[in-house]
Each structure stands twice: as C-alpha cells, then as structure tokens.
Amino acid sequence: MLKIQSLNASVGDKSIIKSLNLSIQPGEVHAIMGPNGSGKSTLSNVITGHPDYQVTAGHIHYQGEDILEMTPDVRATKGLFMSFQYPVGLPGVTTISFLQAVMNAQRKQRQEPLVEATDLIASARVACEQVGLPAQFLHRALNKGFSGGEKKRAELLQMRLLEPKLAILDETDSGLDIDALKMVGTVVNEMRDNARSFVIVTHYPRILEYIKPDYVHVMRDGNIIKTGDAALANQLEKSGYAWLDDTTKD
Amino acid sequence: MIAPNKQINDQLSQKYWQGFHTDIDTDSLPPGLNEDVIRAISQKKNEPKFMLDFRLKAYTHWLTMSEPDWAKLKIEPINFQDISYYSAPKSNKDGPKSLDEVDPELLRTYERLGIPLHEQKMLSGVAMDAVFDSVSVATTFKEKLAEAGVIFCPFREAVEKHPELIEQYLATVVPYRDNFYAALNSAVFSDGSFVYIPPNVRCPMELSTYFRINAANTGQFERTLIIADKGSHVSYLEGCTAPMRDENQLHAAVVELVALEGAEIKYSTVQNWYPGDENGKGGIYNFVTKRAMAKAHATVSWTQIETGSAITWKYPSVVLQGDHSSGSFYSVTITNNHQQADTGTKMTHIGKHTSSRIIAKGISAGQSQNTYRGLVKVAPTASHAINHTQCDSLLIGDRCSAHTFPQVNTQNALTKVEHEACTSKISADMQFYCQSRGLDSEAAVSMIVNGFCKQVLQQLPMEFAVEAQALLEISLEGSVG
Numbered sequence: 083m084l085k086i087q088s089l090n091a092s093v094g095d096k097s098i099i100k101s102l103n104l105s106i107q108p109g110e111v112h113a114i115m116g117p118n119g120s121g122k123s124t125l126s127n128v129i130t131g132h133p134d135y136q137v138t139a140g141h142i143h144y145q146g147e148d149i150l151e152m153t154p155d156v157r158a159t160k161g162l163f164m165s166f167q168y169p170v171g172l173p174g175v176t177t178i179s180f181l182q183a184v185m186n187a188q189r190k191q192r193q194e195p196l197v198e199a200t201d202l203i204a205s206a207r208v209a210c211e212q213v214g215l216p217a218q219f220l221h222r223a224l225n226k227g228f229s230g231g232e233k234k235r236a237e238l239l240q241m242r243l244l245e246p247k248l249a250i251l252d253e254t255d256s257g258l259d260i261d262a263l264k265m266v267g268t269v270v271n272e273m274r275d276n277a278r279s280f281v282i283v284t285h286y287p288r289i290l291e292y293i294k295p296d297y298v299h300v301m302r303d304g305n306i307i308k309t310g311d312a313a314l315a316n317q318l319e320k321s322g323y324a325w326l327d328d329t330t331k332d
Numbered sequence: 333m334i335a336p337n338k339q340i341n342d343q344l345s346q347k348y349w350q351g352f353h354t355d356i357d358t359d360s361l362p363p364g365l366n367e368d369v370i371r372a373i374s375q376k377k378n379e380p381k382f383m384l385d386f387r388l389k390a391y392t393h394w395l396t397m398s399e400p401d402w403a404k405l406k407i408e409p410i411n412f413q414d415i416s417y418y419s420a421p422k423s424n425k426d427g428p429k430s431l432d433e434v435d436p437e438l439l440r441t442y443e444r445l446g447i448p449l450h451e452q453k454m455l456s457g458v459a460m461d462a463v464f465d466s467v468s469v470a471t472t473f474k475e476k477l478a479e480a481g482v483i484f485c486p487f488r489e490a491v492e493k494h495p496e497l498i499e500q501y502l503a504t505v506v507p508y509r510d511n512f513y514a515a516l517n518s519a520v521f522s523d524g525s526f527v528y529i530p531p532n533v534r535c536p537m538e539l540s541t542y543f544r545i546n547a548a549n550t551g552q553f554e555r556t557l558i559i560a561d562k563g564s565h566v567s568y569l570e571g572c573t574a575p576m577r578d579e580n581q582l583h584a585a586v587v588e589l590v591a592l593e594g595a596e597i598k599y600s601t602v603q604n605w606y607p608g609d610e611n612g613k614g615g616i617y618n619f620v621t622k623r624a625m626a627k628a629h630a631t632v633s634w635t636q637i638e639t640g641s642a643i644t645w646k647y648p649s650v651v652l653q654g655d656h657s658s659g660s661f662y663s664v665t666i667t668n669n670h671q672q673a674d675t676g677t678k679m680t681h682i683g684k685h686t687s688s689r690i691i692a693k694g695i696s697a698g699q700s701q702n703t704y705r706g707l708v709k710v711a712p713t714a715s716h717a718i719n720h721t722q723c724d725s726l727l728i729g730d731r732c733s734a735h736t737f738p739q740v741n742t743q744n745a746l747t748k749v750e751h752e753a754c755t756s757k758i759s760a761d762m763q764f765y766c767q768s769r770g771l772d773s774e775a776a777v778s779m780i781v782n783g784f785c786k787q788v789l790q791q792l793p794m795e796f797a798v799e800a801q802a803l804l805e806i807s808l809e810g811s812v813g
Contacts, residue, residue: 130768133760158770170765174783183779184769191770223783240769 083108083248083279084129089140091128097138098124100304106248109276113290113315114283116301117323122283123167125301126252129281130164131157144248158184159191161247165237165254171226177236178220181206181243188244202243209242212272214265230257238269245273250281255289267292287319300326361418367391370519373418377488377522380495390508390518397512403645403674404703404735407617408580415551415582417520461486461525461541473537480536482566483528487555490526497528501559505588505625505651513584513645514621517553521586524554529564529595538793540569551582558588560595560630567598567793580608580642582617589624589632593654596631597624600792601648602800605640610698612670615642622646628654628683635791637800638665638673647705649678652686652714660689662788666781667700667732668808676706676737681714681747690721693785696732697808703735708749710742717747725755726784728777728808778805 084106091099098121106112116122128135129142131154142149149157172180186196203220210217213235225233234254241249251270255263270280270293282293290298290312298314299306300323308314308326317325361369370391374384399410461484477484483494491498508518525541543554560566583605591597599622608615618641624632634648650659661677679688688708696702708719725734740749758780766776781804782789792800 132764132768153773154764154767155770155772155776158768164768166765166768170759170761172762172766172780172783174786175779180769180779183775184766184771187772187775188770244769 083110083145085141085143086129087141087143089125089128089142090138091124091135092138093124093135098135098304099128101140102305104299104306106279106281108247108279109274110296111270111274111280111282111293113293113295113298114281114301114306115285115287115298115315115318117285120301121304122301123252124304126164126167126250126281126283129250130154130162155187156191158244158246159188162250163241163244163246163248164250164252165234165241167253167256169225169233169237171228172224173226175224176221177224177239178203178206180224181220181240184240185243206239206243209239212242212265212269213238214262215239231259231262234258234262235265238266242269242273247277248279248281249273250283252283253285254282255284255286263289264292287315290315302326359419360416363416364413365415365417365520369417373520373522376418377491379491382495382499383491386502386508387519390515391520393509394512394515394519397515399512400645403705404701404737405643405645405672405674407643410580410582410617412516417551417553418522461539476536480533481530482533482535483526484539485526487521487524487526487557490557494526494528497559498526498557501557501588501590503588505590505623506586506621511621513619514586517555517584517586517621520551521553521555524556524585525558525570526556527558527566527568529560529566531561532563533561534564535566538567538569540571542571551584553583554585556585556587557590558597558599559590560592560597562592563594564592565596567600569600569602569793571602571604571799580615580617581606583619583641585620585622587620587622587648589622591624591626591630591632591657593627594629595627598633598635599624599648600635601637602792602803603636603638603640603644604803606642607640607671608642608669610669612642615671616640617642618644618646620646622648623678624648624650624659626650626652626654626657626659628656630654630657631659632657633660633662633791634677635662635788636664636675637788637792637803638663638675639803641673642671644671644673644675646675647678649680650688651680651682652688652717653682654686655683656685657683658687658689661692662791663692664695664785664788664804665693665702665704666695666804666808667697667702669698669700671698672701674703674705676704678707678709679719681708681710681717681719683714685716686714687718688720690719690723691787692721692723693788694723694725694734694736695728695781695784695804695808696725696734697728699731701733701735703737705737705739707739707741710744710747710749712743714744715746717744717749719747719749721749721751723751723753724784725753726781727755727757774805774808777808781808 086102086104089099089102114122124135128137137150182202189196206220207217215235225236228236254266295312298310300308361372370387374387506514508515527539529535558568589597589599605616605618626632632650638644648661652659659679665673665675667673677690690706692704694702694704704723710717721738723736727734734755736753738751742749758777762780763776766779771779782801789797789800
C-alpha cells in the first residue's frame, strides 16, 4: 500500500524528516506516536503533498507508484486522504457543496459516474449522524465558525464519504472529549477492512484504546526510533516518552 | 447547490468563447463625429424633434468637456473621430416586426452565445431583448408582457410609440451634463432597452437584454431607461459580449432607473465584454453611467458581475430622494492579466430614514488593477439615514493590486454609517486543503473565489447564477501556477 524509503524532508532550510523508512500493507492500521516536534505532522503533510514541504531525498511509493511528483489532488484521486490537524475554514462554501465538488472531482478523474445531489444529501445525512455532527452543518460554510471538535467531526465526515484507501488521521484525537474519541474509534473500526489502511498520528495512547493498531511506531527527531505492537503504546502510557531514552540507548 | 451542466463544461474548455465575429451586411455611418452625424442618427430612427434637440444640446455641451482622469486607470488616448457611431444589420433597417423577419444569421449568432431567440427554445420566464451593435434585433414574450401592461421594447420603438414617457423621464436621472461619457452617449446613443411597469404591477417575468458588439471600429452607445411606476416591481438583467479584436472598442452606455413611490427595481449585470488578450492587447473600454432615482419607500438594487472589458469605469448609484427609500449595491469585479477596473457606487441620501447597503468584492489576478471607489453622501435633510459598506479584496498571485477608496460625507448628525474592509490572499493552506480532497489547483481557486463572492452571487436571478459562476471560472483561467 505505502512504502517510504530513506525519506528526507525539510521546510525551508530546516531539515525535519531524516532517513525515514515505513511500510504499510493493505488492511493494516499503523499508529505513529511521539512528542511534539518529532516530525509526525511533517510526515503526514509530505505524504499528502503539501507544497511547503520539500522532499530532499528518498522515495514514497503508494500502490506501487512513485507519488512524489504527483500534485495533492492526483494523490487524493488515487485514494489518499488526510484528516487535518487544523482544518481551514472556507467562507461561503457550504459543506454539502464542498462534498459534492470534491467527490465528483475524484469520480470524474477515475471515470466513475458522478454522484447525484439527492443521493449525496441522503448519504451525507447518514454520515453526519455517524460522526455526531447535526445535519444543519451541511448547509453552513465548511469549518467556518466550527469549534475544534466540530472541525474534526467534519474531517471524519469527509473521510466517510470519500472512502479513501489510505487515511491519515493527523492528531484527530487532540482536543476531543471522551465521547468524541469513541466516535473516532467507531468510525475507523466500521471503515476498517482488509483493503483499507489507516495511519493514526497521535501524542496520546488513549485513542488506541478504541482503535487497535497492528503496529505502533515511535518518532523522535524526524525518524522512527522504535516499532512494536499495541503493547508498545501501553508501555508508553505507563512510562512516558522518557522511557525510550533508556531502551533505545541499548 | 449548483450542478455543473454540459454547457458550462463546454464554456470552461475555452477562453473567450464568445469572441467570434458574425459576417453580416451592415448599414454603418463612416467614422467621425459632428452635427451631421447626429442628425443622421436621429433621422435613421425617425425621431421626433425633441430627441434631435436633446442630442444636439448634449453634443454642444460635450464639445466643452474633457475626459475624466481622476480614476486610477491608464487609458490610451481615444480618437473620437476614428469611431463609427452607427452600425446596424442591413436587413432590418426599420426594425423587424417579428422574429420571422430577423436575419437567420443573427439568430444563429445568439444561439451560439447560448441565447436562443426562437420562441420554442426561449428560457422560460425570461423575456429577452437582443441588441446587436447599434440596434435591437428581437424582443421576446412581448404579448405576454403586454397583457400585464408592461412595456418592454427597443428604445427606438419606445420613442416612436411612447414619446410622452420618453420626454417625461429621459435624462431626469442622468442629465447630459453629468459627465463626459454620459454627454457623448446622449448625443449619439443608438438603441437600448425601454421598460415601463404600470402602478402596482409585479412584472410577470425576468426582463433581460443581451448586448453584442459585432462590427469593427464601432462604438456601442446604448441607453436603457426603466420606469417602475408606484408600487410596481421588476427584475432586469443585462449581459454583454463582443468579438476578439486587437484594437480597443468603446462602449459608453447610460442606464437610468426611475423607481416611483413604493416601487422596487432589481437590476443585475453580467458584464463579459472582450477583456483583451494575455498581453493586454485589445478589449473593450467599458465607460458606463448608471444611476437610479428612488422615491419614497422605493427600493433599488444593483447587482453586477464584472469579468470582462480591458478597462471598466462605472459606478451604479442610487439617489435616495424619497423618505424610507433604500438602495443596495452588490458587486463582484474580477480582473486578470492586464485588465483594469475602477468601479463602485454612490449612495446619495436625501430623504429621511433612507438606507443603503454596499457589498463589493474585488478579485485581482495576473498583473491587473482592481479599484473600489465609493461615496456615501448624507444630505442635511437625511435624518436617520443608515449605510453599511463592506469591501473585500482577494488577491491571486503577487503581481496584481487592489485599491479601496471609500468616501463618506455626512452632513447630518443623526446617521449611522458603517464600513468594513478587508484584503486577503488565497492562502496556500486553503488551496492545499481543497487540493488534498481532489480538486485541481484551478478548481480549488475557483471554489474559494465562488465562496468569497457568494453574498453577491446569491442576489442574482436563479437563471443567471449558473452562468455567472461559470464566468468567474473562465475569467480566472491561467491565473494560478
């Protein structure tokens, strides 16, 4: 599904990701943990194709294709999705019209039939219920005046409807209360199947009580310094990131 | 929510798809301007004496005036003797009596523009007047409008059939002395649309005029006069296109709106004259005077989508003469490449409890110049006047510029005037967000721009909102790297 080899990436003159390797198979859920400033969000943005991040060395292959030369919209059309840590507001663009535009842009590229407005409204209402967003939000400008939690729910709403093959949740859990965390878990678990993969980027192990990862990676200084299974997250919960200093010294 | 249809997609695949020229025999006056030319125009139209006198007075006054230079515009000098002041398709010298008499080549032109004039293909609920170069070639739904007592006809015909209305109202809102281009228009105007709505009548359909400049070296000087009698209601829309030509062409129109007591006029414009090429060569000079007079309890709203023309100079205004009258101005101006726009409005509060609302959205791309210029004037008589102004500018790229010159002049202490303005750039984050969901860079910008303009776009009649949205996209084509 995704293969990252010796990736180096920087913002401006500042090198952030250093020789990072990561391999994700279809159907797998990978959690990427690590303290602030370890490069987790940079990694998410580089995979998605944010123009402010430059890849200075290495490769990213997605479904066997080199995606580094692809614009973000081409990557999206091929099934990549990122739930933003800080989604931007779009004044004057209603959520429903945004959904219609992006779904049809993707479908058009894939030469699939376009979604009908009536079908979209019906499925968007169902999805709203699943992510705990009142249906009136469909007719409000996307992310405009939404609270932090509502923005995250709107991100998951888009994920549900776009049905990506690889979804990156960039700190979707931060700032969410316990009920919202459960909702994130439910949505991911419902969408989880043996073809779709997830990358859960987080500070806190708590979200992993609701989403059982196949792998847990710990990032520090732009690289993955430890990889394990769900137990690694529990260990981190107990001992904090400082515990890694001892274990990785060996 | 608007579903894109095939027509729009076709439009999107071309740059200025209206830029074709129709080969048709014309009856034109040679270039040049003098008293004889004015007499000839008046004679061609069999005008009564009062019209010729009006034209000649305007011409004499125009000779004493010079071109305005206060706007933030760079204008190549115009030689007014190089312009032909009259051009009409030959076949309908006296005006067609019905569509059957209209040259099929002309009908095809309008069909190519997406404006079918054949009865069976017409937009339902929209009556259309089509003006080709200097004359009106067809007006649709005339009978249906007549049943309601509504007069909607070419200006020429109104002069002939309703001279008393013309004599009573012509130049009462925009006098010929008003400004250089209004004086020129008053002297040489060729045709345009005339509307009269009787008292307490709600016009049963949208009225629309489609202006087309076809002939080379021709100026288009149309004149529109709309009279909404007491308690009546009308919604009117004009659209404009022209062929692509290397030389600049002058368009100097005058639009006068008269809203009598309790009447409501909604006037919308989708201006898409040829803007010139990417290097700024060619394009229409769009120098237009538009003003409305609102009597007591009358309401006038101007909505304009300005995407075309090399240079736009226009300030649709409202004189709020009667107590409790209200005026609004909703504007989207898009400039790309080397286009220049200096546009805005003037709200003159004279009556008590008058209110005005201004929402102006300017979008600049390429190396264009986009200026909002507004004046809110509150006379000593206008106690309890209220104005709210909002001017927003959006910049695309870093070679364009936006300017805002809002002016407030209050001579009455009991007024409330509010002004908000903001300038923003399409942020990389906004664009990335849209792109990461699957929109390509142009679609992303167009979505952001459409959102930015929404407050104005939603003022447009339904039938034209789709067209306007598509136009915004075409106008910005190539503006993002």
